[in-house]
Amino acid sequence: MVNRKIILKKRPFKTVTEDLFQYITEEIDEIRDSQFLVDVEYVSVDPAMRGWISDAGNYSKPVPINSTMRSFGVGKIISSKNKNFKVNEYVVGWLGWQKFSLVDESKIQIKINPTTAPLSKNLGVLGLSGITAFTGLINICKPKKNDVVLVTTAAGSVGSAVGQIAKIYGCRTIGLTSTNEKATICKSKFGFDEIINYRQVNNLSESLKKIAPNGIDCFFDNVGGTQFDAVMENLNVKARIVICGTIGMPSFPIPIGPRINRTLLIKRAKIEGLLVLDYFSKYQEIYNKLLKWYVEGKLVSEEDISDGLETAPASLVNILNGLNLGKQLVKL
């Protein structure tokens, strides 16, 4: 049986380009004891992949050259030698950019019911995006009712979930985004109280001062750079900041910017880096919460789905350039 997959051919130099990847076909190995074969229906495309394919210091080992690109996926088990994973069950986990994924239990996060929500949602608002939003906001920012919560990339899959979960917790939400189209969706669909198109204001820090004169209590940052700087100038005392991503910062050389030590001191603020993998022991528990809100209509999402495995590298380049709207997925 023939598999189709995308492998990593070389590591990025400065920027991520499509030619780092190659589409290949190859025979699938025999299923060994405890393994099972998943027919993958959707795979995820994430900003974090920039780090996964780089050999710079990172939180996980880089994807080896010539191996299948690492990614989350959702699919149906079509063959199994593991009594805990039966044919026709649906699973979410590290399936990789490939049509068929031969895996063991260690690669799987959860089984899902394919009828409760569309399959694709399990990779976005009910998947890594939603779980990232939840853990960063709830475990690190610890929002209280009426706190002012600001999130960057507010129209994105993580940002939009942060905004909605913050509303569920009774907070006032401010989103930063890059286009008027995204701003409109943030207001109408994701219920943000305030949205700023940061590209259309002269002085982001001053704009924030006007709409949040008492300062930001919780800051969920996916970007870094000058947006980060502007928010840091508008913290409330005892602010909690989660660094979830740095998509607005070049990979190297290490960018320079205003030192934040004195701000942290004066505001007695707290910053923490978030890696969602650290919270995977609570995946099922958080998934259940997100699914409940989803079913109640409190947690909606946009998806940007490209068709066919071979579109995955171009989709990755797109999201790193901020050209997508919502969770980027590939349908196989």
Next chain:
Amino acid sequence: MVNRKIILKKRPFKTVTEDLFQYITEEIDEIRDSQFLVDVEYVSVDPAMRGWISDAGNYSKPVPINSTMRSFGVGKIISSKNKNFKVNEYVVGWLGWQKFSLVDESKIQIKINPTTAPLSKNLGVLGLSGITAFTGLINICKPKKNDVVLVTTAAGSVGSAVGQIAKIYGCRTIGLTSTNEKATICKSKFGFDEIINYRQVNNLSESLKKIAPNGIDCFFDNVGGTQFDAVMENLNVKARIVICGTIGMPSFPIPIGPRINRTLLIKRAKIEGLLVLDYFSKYQEIYNKLLKWYVEGKLVSEEDISDGLETAPASLVNILNGLNLGKQLVKL
């Protein structure tokens, strides 16, 4: 009855200089109900005073022009109209740079026994320095046995207490300091496992890599700037960093340096600004712990005591230039 005091005449421009202050004498007011008069024996001189006399944004209101310089002090009650504070009792609190302090209860942190430890220790290792060290290390860094703890200004009153408390908690301690004389004291008196004179190494980051190849778990920073940068390059995963001071950073313009967002993300590290005033509700409790260690000989300290109230402004300039050794006090 005539008081002697030092008042603030003007705010600093760039650097703190002696001529910002003026020594004056004036009549003491009548004691009103609930007040008492303290004969001040020692006053404290602290790096934080740079912030207190500035009108830049800070955690407390700036010291008003023409008013007594704010400071901690220790002294004996010599007259009282407050039944809870009796003549001959000793108190520690916000007594100011003055010989006689007419205060009410709100200015006092604790009463002390003047025979358990020398009076001056209540302003240093058993005072703000010790309480700052304890709260930053224990409440924010939360050290575990065998953690590697690094502290800047290791010979200073806060730094030396951090090192010793970390040893009490079973940690390995690394100190950064600026002279060989201080380095020797850090090793022989404060028991640091490793000391680096940062002025005598070519590449601080590389030096740290050699003595802490697995990285720094707890980083207690009093400095900011390039020492901060070097430590940030050597964090262990899940490092905890407390920003206690920024004495190595100019007040303005806001200095620039390497952005730390990606380091925080990759290391899932946490940084928090410490203001010891936030922990004053636990002052007595922490004091009791410090006093126990002091009596057991586990918590020693250096003091740099200048003689006479009029020396206070020069002493402040000295410590801001790193010229003191140990807790800077003025004996009145």
